Amino acid sequence: METSGSATSNHTLTSTGGSCLWDVSNKVKFCRFLCYGSEGDIYTAREEGCFSLENSGALVSMLEDGRGVEVVEEIKKFSRDGQAARLAPSIFALALCSQHEELNTRQAAFKALREVCRDPAHLFCFIQYKKELKRGMKCGMWGRALRNALSHWYNEQDALCLAAAVTKCKQREGWSHLDLLRLSHIKPSKDAIALISKYVTKGWKEVQLAYADKENSEEVVRVLSYLEVAEKVRHSCDETEVINLIEEHGLERDQLLTNHLKSKEVWRALLKEMPLHSLLNSLGKMTSNKVLAPGSSATLTVCERIQCDTVLKKAKIHPFSILLTLENYKRGHGYRGKTKWEPDISVLKAMDSAFYKSFLNVEPTGKRFVVAVDVSTSLSSLVPGTSISTAVAAAAITMIFARTEVHTQVLAYSEGAVFPCSISADMTLAETTVELVKIPSGSTDCTLPITWAMEEDKSVDMFIILTNNPLWGFAASPVETLKKHRQTTGANSKLVMCGLTSIGHAITDTPDRGVLNICGFDLGALNVICNFARDLI
The missing domain is CATH 3.40.50.410 (von Willebrand factor, type A domain)
Known part of the structure; x- marks a missing residue:
């Protein structure tokens, strides 16, 4: 498409003496850090940065200038609106704000914890960053403010969603839910959260004993049933039982044992509700273990889901993401490990179709x-x-x-x-x-x-x-x-x-x-x- 010479620019030209001002302010450097983990003008693809006080100078300067609340608002904006190419820098910046000596900055950071750290993996990452910063900043960590923030993080969750979260992501970065619940001395806001807390800290047997003869609310009954299913699948060696539990309760791959994933039928059960991102990342594995055999019903199901307009829109899959997956699948082996596969022609066609359809997901x-x-x-x-x-x-x-x-x-x-x-x-x-x-x-x-x-x-x-x-x-x-x-x-x-x-x-x-x-x-x-x-x- 031709560029229109008459199109008006959305920028406002700033000038002094007829020349543009293109200075890189601390705010710009900080926003670059939030976006891709570096304050400089270089974005390096597929590079995970190591963050410290030394390489976040603009952030530190803004905090020293009393702009802590503004900093937290930027962190929230980048994490909430999907503007960050990588989320880790935002989590690090929030951890740094939560350690700062200025009270309003700390309060704003802890208040934003749930909004920035939306799942357990993010939360564990936040705690680990705080631990690393503690040494350089020579400050405490497990004070009342952090304990209260963690209590709010758990208490404000939907109980059934939290039950799923603690069974799917149990630990990361050297931290677990058990660590955080014990160290925060959480006071559950309702019975269903108290149940999950007991499950994490005391185990399933203690939960069974405590709730066996109680008159439980409808919400507690639902959470109890879900946790029972999660426990049952963890201890089951019966393929049919595992499949039934997956199909009836929407269990995901992270809730299963490694041995379960050796079964083709288990994979086929997972396929029915597997999120599209996970499905695309698993194509090579499922082709390698013959779950996706040429012309099979599983392959037909996968092909339909990959190129379904509604599914693509809901998952907000970007065309470049599909292209990366397509080209990797096409080559027949992963980057790590020994997994190899013969690409299925129908899967390749479905991904090619999805590539063009997904352009509607790009916001101009x-x-x-x-x-x-x-x-x-x-x-x-x-x-x-x-x-x-x-x-x-x-x-x-x-x-x-x-x-x-x-x-x-x-x-x-x-x-x-x-x-x-x-x-x-x-x-x-x-x-x-x-x-x-x-x-x-x-x-x-x-x-x-x-x-x-x-x-x-x-x-x-x-x-x-x-x-x-x-x-x-x-x-x-x-x-x-x-x-x-x-x-x-x-x-x-x-x-x-x-x-x-x-x-x-x-x-x-x-x-x-x-x-x-x-x-x-x-x-x-x-x-x-x-x-x-x-x-x-």
Whole structure:
């Protein structure tokens, strides 16, 4: 789709003496940290950061400036609205706020605990971060405020949901529900929560003795029945019984024993209600153990669910996520372990169909994009950590923006020339890939797309430049060229330099807030780009 030169920018240009102010403030650095775990201008795909006081300087500075309540509100926003490419930085930031000396900051952090740490895995992570911070901050940990916050976390849960949670995720990060309930001295707010607390701290036999002859409320009876089922499946060696319990009570994989998962029939029972994310992640395993045999009813069920419009919409599956899974399934073996499989053709077709349907799950930003693909070098190499070639990755990225953003221009560039590409909504991924790679290769010059926009008098909000080659022999800098574009067009233009094969080295280095580097590519990278376009980071 052509970029409209008359489209109005949603940015407000800030200027002093005719020049734009693109300073990177502490607030921006902090929001970048919340988004992807680094205060710098580099997002590295598939990298889990180690967080500490030393690498969260902007956060610390904001707290020292008395902006703790504002900090907590940002943490809540990033975790609640799905803006974070990774949730761990938000949990770390909340833990740091909860240890701060300023009372209002601590109170705000503990009040936000349930909203940020929505499941037990997040909660255990929060407690572990607090333990690690305790050493550096030289402060206490298990005070009344934390005990009260944990009590609220458990007491405010729906009782049946909490029963499921404590049987699915019992411990993480060296912490368990038993640890937290004992250390917080929880005072249950109602009988059903008291029952779950007793189950966790005393065990099922104690619960049976305590509740056998009592007149129990309807809610307590439901929770008792659920816990009885969870206990029964844990101790059952009867395949038929396990299957019946799964089907009648909606039990999930995490509630079963490893031995149960050796049974094909157990897997088939799990399939019926398995969340779509879990199903996609289990395709290789289920094909390997012949649960998904060619033409079987299980395979037909899986194919129907994968490409069901309602299921895709409910799960909010992103097309790039499906593509990653599809390419990994296609190659027939995982990244770790010895599991191998022969990809099923019907599953491949269903995933291909789901890829195109899931574009409806992408929320547009309303900005004006130029997505430019460097074809100066071979696009046959793989994006690190994936099974996707850089050619397919580039094609998928251009499709996502061309299909979801009204004002998008796709370019291929090489050897001093820029070639506008016609990427229409009805083109397949294969057709898009062919459209990009048919351009002759040559030398790399990442300034070409920006220069093209100036020559064509195009006002652009976001330049996304995809390249395999971090080095080029031209003296011009993409950042300096971007500044000229801002001055020429009056647009508040930003630049994302994406090195598809980079493993952590920035293609350009600048203190300009309107420039961001992406090394490699994954689903989180798209999240980062959209946040950047919306001025959130």
